[in-house]
Amino acid sequence: MVLQAEEGLLTTPSARILVATAVPAERDAVARAFSSPDSQDSPDSPVEQIWQPGVGLTRTTRTAGVWDLLDAGVGPARAAASVSAALTAARLAGTPYDLVVSAGIGGGFQPEAPVGSLVVARRITVADLGAETADGFLPVTDLGFGTVHHYPPRSLVRVACQATGAPAGTILTVSTVTGTAARAAELRARHPQALAEGMEGFGVAEAADAHGTAVLEVRAVSNPVGPRDRAAWRIGDALTALTEAFGKLAPALESWNRHDDQ
Numbered sequence: 001m002v003l004q005a006e007e008g009l010l011t012t013p014s015a016r017i018l019v020a021t022a023v024p025a026e027r028d029a030v031a032r033a034f035s036s037p038d039s040q041d042s043p044d045s046p047v048e049q050i051w052q053p054g055v056g057l058t059r060t061t062r063t064a065g066v067w068d069l070l071d072a073g074v075g076p077a078r079a080a081a082s083v084s085a086a087l088t089a090a091r092l093a094g095t096p097y098d099l100v101v102s103a104g105i106g107g108g109f110q111p112e113a114p115v116g117s118l119v120v121a122r123r124i125t126v127a128d129l130g131a132e133t134a135d136g137f138l139p140v141t142d143l144g145f146g147t148v149h150h151y152p153p154r155s156l157v158r159v160a161c162q163a164t165g166a167p168a169g170t171i172l173t174v175s176t177v178t179g180t181a182a183r184a185a186e187l188r189a190r191h192p193q194a195l196a197e198g199m200e201g202f203g204v205a206e207a208a209d210a211h212g213t214a215v216l217e218v219r220a221v222s223n224p225v226g227p228r229d230r231a232a233w234r235i236g237d238a239l240t241a242l243t244e245a246f247g248k249l250a251p252a253l254e255s256w257n258r259h260d261d262q
């Protein structure tokens with residue numbers, strides 16, 4: 001956290017939080033939490049657009065936190081590149097982030113994560129980074145390198161779940177959206193704690209890890225994980241759930257103290 005000096009006095013530490021979504025519609029859903037009349041704490045200054053090399057941010061400044069919203073792109077690679085650029089730019093400016101949140105809509109495993117609900121990642125797992133063999137899928141770590149899991153700080157997960165009422169579990173990152181019951185069952189067999197899948201969380205977590213920054217992932221469920229039925233996706237409901245979630249998460253994450261885990 002950064003201590004802000006004001007007229008010679010040290011004021012409350014202000015949290016700097018980066019929220020990475022895949023697409024602008026998700027970013028705007030998060031932004032609505034900060035502008036809605038229901039928000040528990042309104043912005044102290046107007047929303048600003050910040051442009052840095054490779055990064056365009058929407059910034060909301062509140063009493064206890066500076067929130068930078070980034071539409072980081074679809075898929076783990078683009079999300080990692082965008083978040084890494086934002087983390088580097090902030091560090092070089094002398095205002096590093098305390099926390100990165102990967103947020104968006106996602107597929108929910110049934111019945112644990114119904115459409116319209118919110119889930120929090122206790123573990124962020126890349127589901128398809130590895131090798132296919134005659135005996136099944138081998139994660140890249142079984143080949144002797146890389147990482148397949150990232151773990152948000154436990155106290156952060158607890159704070160997020162308490163604020164939103166959401167369950168915590170594994171959120172999978174996939175490069176191919178699951179489209180059959182067979183693939184959904186295969187993922188569940190390999191990841192029994194999986195609540196949801198998205199396409200960016202692991203990329204965001206890799207970037208955060210490389211910078212030594214804490215990470216959290218939250219997903220609002222727009223569709224069940226299973227047979228593809230794009231027409232049945234409830235994107236509007238999920239975006240509404242995302243807005244509501246950030247209304248509750250904002251004060252909770254601003255007051256999170258990472259030293260609670262140590």
Ligand SMILES: O=C(O)c1cccc(C(=O)CC[C@H]2O[C@@H](n3cnc4c(=O)[nH]cnc43)[C@H](O)[C@@H]2O)c1
Pocket residue numbers: 022023025026074075104105106107108174176177178197198199200222223224225235
């Ligand atoms: O068409 C729209 O209006 C619209 C508005 C907001 C978001 C979208 C997206 O398509 C977002 C893509 C994003 O969503 C995640 N996602 C959603 N469902 C799944 C799923 O079943 N499996 C994996 N990922 C899913 C993913 O993170 C995509 O990047 C459209």
